[in-house]
Amino acid sequence: MAARTARKGLIPGDGIGKEVIPAGRRILEALPASLGLKFEFVNLKAGFETFEQTGAALPDETVQILKSECDGALFGAVSSPSTAVKGYSSPIVALRKKLDLYANVRPVKTVMTAPKPIDMVIVRENTEDLYVKEEKTYDTENGKVAEAIKRISQRASSRIATMAGEIALRRQKIREAGGQSIHKGPLVTITHKSNVLSQTDGLFRSTAREALADPKFQSVAVEEQIVDSMVYKLFRQPEAYDVIVAPNLYGDILSDGAAALVGSLGLVPSANVGEGFAIGEPCHGSAPDIMGQGIANPIATLRSAALMLEFLNEEQAAAKIYAAVDANLEEGKLLSPDLGGKAKTDEVVEDILRRL
């Protein structure tokens, strides 16, 4: 079989983004040749430092090269300025929209040997809701008032719910093929706040219900949770959840909340997924407090690289990375400081590469 060559963008961004993205590159390069995969990489700019240098947080060139040359990318993290800076806005939010990466997928999973194993995926709509960023401010006799639009469409709600259903089926297939799991069957939980937002969240809810009523999802159980009680349940019974689907902002909040369940944001990956394109992105931020020390946990990025591959249909390669990471965690000898260990980023990476 000829090797499949696929070019990936590397967008380190700011802070520890610069320390973890090289780790992502290393694991892709270290995948066994037997998989027949070959990668090319292109370094791309984005972030606050880029903004300060060039006036654009997401240079056009970055978007153009991703669109024309790549089928995927790894994105590190970017700093948010501590007060609003004119002209600056988050490049990852812009990238999700420009490449129509309509799903943000965040698996939150402990090792199966944990005392209370958890194994869920949060599937977050990634293009609309309050993230359309249509805001205005006006003066009144009682002072300033600002308004933002929360927009929910049938189209975006339907495709994200469909993806949630497909992910639920895929997870079930892996389980049936002998993968370990705490779940008996596939379950999708629709999260919303339609008791207050009857039209917007009501549309998300009814559209998701409809999409999941498709015969192909017949084996998938479907339930709902109001977002506030979803957060409550997430912490009281996290083991009960398999796939959670949510509009953009609730998905953002839920996925950080879920990350807290596994001990460190440094473990939690995500992928921004569109048609034939996926960007892997660790859930943690740029962590200015630890940057430059070489102690950032690379696991969120390694898992994000795997997740990217998974959505580009390289499931075997993804499985190898997941297994190597799990083996490192289960042994528990070479852990970064966020997990109570003393290992440097490079030591963790090397331990995991050895296990590939």
Place this chain on the structure above:
Amino acid sequence: MAARTARKGLIPGDGIGKEVIPAGRRILEALPASLGLKFEFVNLKAGFETFEQTGAALPDETVQILKSECDGALFGAVSSPSTAVKGYSSPIVALRKKLDLYANVRPVKTVMTAPKPIDMVIVRENTEDLYVKEEKTYDTENGKVAEAIKRISQRASSRIATMAGEIALRRQKIREAGGQSIHKGPLVTITHKSNVLSQTDGLFRSTAREALADPKFQSVAVEEQIVDSMVYKLFRQPEAYDVIVAPNLYGDILSDGAAALVGSLGLVPSANVGEGFAIGEPCHGSAPDIMGQGIANPIATLRSAALMLEFLNEEQAAAKIYAAVDANLEEGKLLSPDLGGKAKTDEVVEDILRRL
């Protein structure tokens, strides 16, 4: 001293609301005569059952009587219909707006003898944000689209931040007077998502900062958390938080999240507070799954009654109720099923009354 007579509305609502509100009445009636308090009660209607009977979830009469005769009330819980019902919308949301109860205050506290004590208050703005419920739906060539307005005003942000600061000072005073606490000094954490919503949440953030910069809050430390990382921190380091102030929707989500930290929603009270008026409201819902069995935990309501008194300047009476509830929990013999016990609602109430 002549007894102070104050009329309170009792609004049981639906489900277990009908079982816990009578408990709230009982504890108010049982307060020691030495406090010089006398209550009159008026039963008022609201909720889904009321909607089905009368066509209005919040009858005008209920609002009128509260406005003209009462200085406070206890609100139980209401059922949400499982699909949108034309004309129905949440009566508590409407009540908060009609009585301008601009703050929703939710203390989340373990007993101080807990292995990891927590002692925080979430101060939620209660009148605006997405709860203005201004929504519209339109058709496009790609299907339906719905929009909602998120509105943030300087006025509402300023007064809620001021209340948060005042609560922080009050808590500090109680600590200095010998109350037990895990906190060294007063701290207010402002929660927002201004990295995405630079105008609306940006206005909340800058206005709250300004309000808390008032010299009277000189001793109060002020910090910020982006809402997603706030949820993360809430679960990783709950002991770090004293007073958290947030716009309406984030406050809704955070307070359910915080409730999960103390083991049961059945323990968590809230008060809806305006100028000279306060409605105590347990954080739990109408719990159709356990209604009619007499096993609902009354503690959230008893604490809500105390919280209502606190905001009506009857702090001594409030302190008595808190202490009686804490004594019941510390002994841990008569607990309702949500806490792993076997006691009925009435047995818990009687045990607490005995300790008043």
